[in-house]
Amino acid sequence: MDFNKVLDRKNTNSMKWDFAAERYGSSELWPMWVADMDFQAPQPVLDAMQEVLDHGIFGYHRRPESLKDATTEWIRTRHSWNVSNEQLVFTPGVVPAISHLIQTFTEKGEGVILQTPVYYPFYMLVNNNERTLYKNPLKETDEGFTIDVENLEEQMKAGAKMLLLCSPHNPIGRVWTEEELQQIAALAEKYNVLVVSDEIHADLILSGVHVPFSKAAEGYDVETITCMAPSKTFNLAALQLSYVVFEKKASQKAYEAHLQRNFVGIDNPFATVAAEAAYRHGTEWLEELLVHLRENVDYLKDQLESAIPEAHVIKPEGTYLVWIDLRDLGMDKKELEEWLRQEAGVALSDGHIFGDEGAGFVRINVACPRTHIDEGVRRLKEAYERTIQAAGRKS
Incomplete structure (x- = not known):
């Protein structure tokens, strides 16, 4: 299984890819929110389902x-x-x-x-x-x-x-x-x-x-x-x-x-x-998936913490969901939401929806091709750099 192969999920009624506008207000946001994966199921699963379909x-x-x-x-x-x-x-x-x-x-x-x-x-x-x-x-x-x-x-x-x-x-x-x-x-x-x-x-x-x-x-x-x-x-x-x-x-x-x-x-x-x-x-497929997820977690941590020094990536021991501490950016939950949507153009899961204790955090889904992480980090980095520059001009 090539977990870095990009599969187009747009216009498939995908909640993650087709309904970001309904949830976050814009269809232009880069989706890293819903807890599903951008990978096809194992081939034996597809074959078994195909047999049911062929029977009709x-x-x-x-x-x-x-x-x-x-x-x-x-x-x-x-x-x-x-x-x-x-x-x-x-x-x-x-x-x-x-x-x-x-x-x-x-x-x-x-x-x-x-x-x-x-x-x-x-x-x-x-x-x-x-x-x-x-x-x-x-x-x-x-x-x-x-x-x-x-x-x-x-x-x-x-x-x-x-x-x-x-x-x-x-x-x-x-x-x-x-x-x-x-x-x-x-x-x-x-x-x-x-x-x-x-x-x-x-x-x-x-x-x-x-x-x-x-x-x-x-x-x-x-x-x-x-x-x-x-x-x-x-x-x-x-x-x-x-x-x-x-x-x-x-x-x-x-x-x-x-x-x-x-x-x-x-x-x-x-x-x-x-x-x-x-x-x-599905065991072999799962073992390959876990390797990919571990690599994606490490990659996200390295890239995001380099791009935004105030970001602290909490490496998960389980799941493909990464909890990220952005409290050092100094924004309240509304400001952080607006910054993520309007400045960075990303759809992440806001930490506060998981409870008041999650305010200032975000959750990112890394069950995706590596290029998907690259695009999300690029948008966050550029938004951060614009924010720093604007703050410098104001000061």
């Missing part, structure tokens, strides 16, 4: 048991976590899955903890379901971002019923260590808090090792539910297939009953064959 009949579809076999084998091989087929509940995306988990296992008004700044739809899941938001902001240290364990205990002690864990963390890019996860498990056991772990980026590890929270929590009396998918790993997000892994049969049955009441459950045939092909035949 798209009637009601039942999920094959072979998909479950491939999924549990992937989890066992990739993450050393033994999961049975019977523990899986398939869902049309991790975000909808979490919404249904909140509805099933909490009541209106009850508390859900988010470790902020965090993937911004999480806030909507809590608020739109009329639950109470409990915030456990990550601590910023000289060694990077860590979990504030003391504050987390305060939130649990205050009565929160669920912790929505993001592992690996989006947008920070942390891959939580087993010790950190066990600290969470110990507190969840103490205060009887359900931990729902969003592990959609689990396969995209750039350094360290991803430990599933449920695996780390073995030996603790804590209920864990894990959400995973092939979508981020193999760029299959639009196919809308994910799965939830349960440890307790009673909870699984309650969740399945909730999904049945809402008529959730029929899969797209393209999604099932794509997921199975990816898990059975």
